[in-house]
Each structure stands twice: as structure tokens, then as C-alpha cells.
Amino acid sequence: MPRSRTTALAALIATLALGAGCTAPQDTTATSTRPRTVEPVAGCGRASWTDPADRSPGRTPARCDKGAPAPRPLKRHRTLTVATGTLGAEYVAPLRTALAKGEFAKEGLDVRLKVLPTPEALPLLAKGDLDVLWAAPEAAVVNGINGGFTIRWVAGNFSPDPKSRSGLWVRLKNGRTASSVSLRGSTMGTMIGKGSVIMYPMARSFATHGADMNSVAFQQLGSSDVLTALTGGGVDSAWLLDPVWRRVDGDRKYAFLGGQPQGEPLGGALYGPHLLQQDPDAGVAFLRAYIRTVNTYFADDYKADRAFVAELAKLLKVDAATLTAVPPLRMDWEIRKGTAERLQKAYRDAGVTKGPPLPENRLVDRTLYAEAVGHRP
Template structure:
């Protein structure tokens, strides 16, 4: 075990510099065979409370697809023989999409599995080499360009569970300030400047690509201006940029205002982020990896089914946990929490990264970037 981890650390360290050098530079793809998944040949047993509704066909991209669900309190905890300390890294602890992790910690769902989980805040580029070396166990983020480039360079990292898709009423996404004579039906995006907190290489490149294609532009035809979270809306309102990607609840400030148009957001029914595992949970301790997802899924099934914001007490509880104002949470629709990963999402993401010029080489196949086996085992689904 020690030699295997040492070997992985050597591989990871060899590509750290390439991964962190720039978002637009992909690491050279290793010619070595990639590690086989530790989930192979594991026995999957039926799980009480998880029926056929606990799994949906990954190829189903219908906007009105009901997300997979087990009964509340299911799947039941199956404590590990020995307690395990795990660290999950996330870019923030205050965003609503992190709420299931916060609730799982607060309600003892991880502890019920024999897991002592610590949530740690760290930007994704800084967390990736730590995840690949096994210094942290999981990353709550997204398969961004940096992740794809890291895998291409040799990192043993896979996307193992989804996080959410938006409510149809949400207008989180691409907003434009209309020029004279423009209307929502006639917007030309080519040559415009877009304000964004994340810049190139984020998963929002995929929904941006879809929205721009409908409005006479492309990812390579707009100018990006990376701004702080407090500056994106101000720049759009003051003319510093003429379009912007506005997140919850910021878009509420321009919704219904004359002169602004919403062009599109994240596809309905298709999570673009969630849980990423490195070798520690993909290879060395798969039992703990399944247990972590089992606790996450149970938390979603128990606390985040349907419109969870209809319960004012739960909204108040979430606001306290996320350290935000309850009225801020109530101002936007509930997220559709969803642990599943759709087919070919990573292919669509990589297409957008190439269009932005932040990825090189051929696309990585799902077999090297996605592993659905852990959540399938957690709910008792046999593929």
C-alpha cells in the first residue's frame, strides 16, 4: 500500500507544474496505463428504501426528468469497521450547492457511516495536486478544464457524483445589457465583453456556448473580463462590461429591469459538478468512498426532496448553517439536488473548453473521467 501511494505521489508531482502553469495549457498525456478502478468486481446488494426510482438512465437528458430518489433516511448507514478521517475540499462553504455537505456534517450523517469528515476551503487548482497525491480525499467542485488537463497529465481523479441542476424558474446564467435597438429576440453577442468571476476553463463554458450559439456569437468571439464577485453586477450596470454570468441571487437585481435580457443558464436536469475522488477513495479505500456517497445521498433524500424552501424553519436552519440571510435563500428557487451524472456531459464540457482555447489534444473518454459505480452501489443498483 505504501509503495503504491508513493508511486502515485511521484506521478502527481510530475504534472503539478503543468496543471497550475495556466488554465490554457494542458499537461502532456501520459502513455502509461491508467490504474484500474477499485470498484471493479464489488458485490452490489439491494438497498432497503431504494427502489427503481433511485436510479435514472444516464442517457436521459429530458429537462423535466425527475432526479433519482430513495425514501427518506435511505440508504441506511452501514458503519465501517474502523472509523476513517476524511477531508473534503470545496471552494466555498456559503453557497447553496454545498448545503448537503454542511447538513450531512451537522446532522451526523457522515458520522453514522463511521466517517469523521472535515470540510476545507481551497480553490480547485490548489486542491487538485493534493487530491491526486491522496493528501485530501475528495473535492466538491466540477470537472473543469484544469481537472481534465490534470487527468490528461496523469492524475488519477474521477467525477463520482453530481450536485444539482437549476429549477426551471431560475435565471442564473448569461445576462446582457441591450444596446439601442436590440431586443431579447435579436441579440448579437460576437465582440462583446463578458464579466465573470471564474474566467475561462469553468464548466459554465458549456451552457455559455449553447446560449451564445443562439445569439450570433461563440466562445472564441467574446472578450472575457474576470472580476470579483462584488464587481460583476456593478460592471454590467455601469457599462464596464456588456454581458455577465450572474449567479444566485444576483440575477434578481436585473430581472424585470428594462434594458437587460437573460440569454440562458445551466441546462435543466444536467448537473455540471459534484464530488471528485482521487486515489484514496477510488483505489485504497473504496468502502469509505461508497460510505461517503451513501451519507450524501441519504442527506439529499431526507432534507432536499422537492421544494425544500417551502419550509421556513428549514430555510432558517440552512441560512444559519451557510452564514447567510434567510431572505437571500428565499429569493431564488430551490435547487434540484441530483447525485447522478448524465452521459457525455464531460464530452460536452471538453468541446466548450476547446472552443475557449483552454484544452488541447483529443477528448478524454468517460472511462477515464467518470465513475458511477460508487453511487450505484450506495443505492443498490446493478448496471
């Protein structure tokens, strides 16, 4: 995000922390202090958990059988409010499907979706006015935790299909090829600010092409202007999302330099103190329904099923042809080891976070999805 928004958010975080009686971060663990029993789960065998250190692009995501883990209805009904930046993006499809198919209801949960950008949702999550933030551990999250907020990234969302070319595209000049392009001194168009998780894969592409965060001029544009700026010569490169990149794919005047790492989710579910400490049973139930939805409807190439694509298109309010124009996402509820560290390095390099990096256990908690699939470390 622009530096002015980052500064304003930091001030808001400090104000809310003081109002809640928080001082310097003292949160060494965000999970409930009550011991939790993790039992084997039918239909979730060895394939339901993968080594977090495995970052191989061809890694098979964790999977249970279709319909697993089975519902375990809570003894007392809960209403949970989930904030997300959009209801129409494909990465929100498992949530929309879980609601439509009654998977949350089977757990005794009444889940309500609310559209809010991360900077606005974050203080509400920390105060308990929101239960779940379906987003990413952006720079605002890191700053919030450093400011005293009890927030953890508790489940992943997706990684790209190998055929996806959503990411950094460059306009080729003077007979250059993708391998010979230098981005140093260039301008880049993006609708995403410097506080986004996309800064991590973007920095990797910069390094491959002779640049860093300080040698590229960022130009933040509206969603409808990014492609126009690239093709019209207003910027040298641009971060193109699904399905916009299809407009230049195959055109020799442009080259794809890289996108989100395969096999490494960069977003998903973030919990605040309510589901982490006060009601972890509901926190596990939410993830159980989400994981069951992935296993039942998104385990493989879900876009090969025309009837399901039609359902998704209706839920997301997009054209079915738009959905099938790009490869399916690889839905993945797990979080890779070291992702939090790599994200924080990108934020520090971009100048949107300050102070020492958070240790992984201050930002990530895998115990709730582990319990949902019956994995005992």
C-alpha cells in the same frame, strides 16, 4: 481560468507526476480491481436510478425514500478531508447538513471540510493528501488526468430550478429584444475564468446569439463588480449568479439569455486514488451519507420549510431572506451521459485544454453511487 494560470497549473501537474513516478497516462480504469458485491438497498427502488442518457429538462432526479439508503457503518473508523472552494454556497448545503445531522458519523466517517480552490486542491487530491474535492470537472481536472492523475467525477450536485435565471444576462440596446441580440464583438463580464464548467452553457448561449468563444471579449471581474459593470455600461453582458440576477430580473433594459442546462449537473464529488482504489468502501460510505441527506432533507422544495431554511441560513452564514429570494436547487447525485464530452469541447474551444478528449470512463465513474443505492447495471 486565465491562460497564465492554466500554464502554471500544467507545469505543476507535470512536476508532481514526475515526482510521484508517473509517466504518460496509463490509467484505463480507476476503480478497485477487487470485485464488489452490489446488493439491493431498502428504500431505494427503481426511482433511485435514472437513465444517464436522459437529459430532458423535466427529468425527475433519482430519489430513494426519506432516510435511505440506511447507514452501513464501516468496521474501522475513517477520517476524510474534503476540499471545497466555499462553505457558504447553496450547492455545499448537503455537505454542511450531513455534517450537522451526523449522517457521515453514522457511516463511521469523520469528515472535515477544508476551503481550497480547485487548482490548489487538485494535486493534493491526486497525491492522497485530500480524499474528496467538492467542485466540478473543470479544465484543470482534464489537464490533470492527461498528466497522469488518477481522478474521477463520482457524483453530481445539482441542476437549476426552471424558475432560476442564474446565467448570462445582456444589456439591451437600440430597441433590441432577447431573440434579436447578437453577441459577436461584444464584451462580457464574469468572475469565472475560461477553465470553468460554466464555459459549456455559456458557449451554447453564444452560439444561439451569433457568437463563439473567439468573438467575445472576456473581462474577468470581482464578485462585487460584475453587476456594476453590466448596469454601468462597462460590459455588454455578464454571467450573474444567485441571488445577483434578481437585481435586473423584470427590468426591460436587460434580458436573460440562458444558464446551466436543466436536469444536467455540472459538478459534485471528485475522488482521487485513495477512495477509488485503496479504500472504495469509504468512498461508497461517503456517497451513501450524501445521498441519504439529499433524500431526507433536499428531495423536494426544501425552501418551503421555514424552519429548515433557518437551519440552512445558520449553517451557510447567510440571511434567510437571501436564500428564499431565489428558487431551490434541484439536488441530484447522478451524472448525465455525454456531459464530460460537452465540457471538454467547451474547454478546447476556449483554448484551455490540449490534446484529444478523454473518453468518459477516464473522467466519470458512476459505480460508487450505483452501489450506494443498490443499482446493478
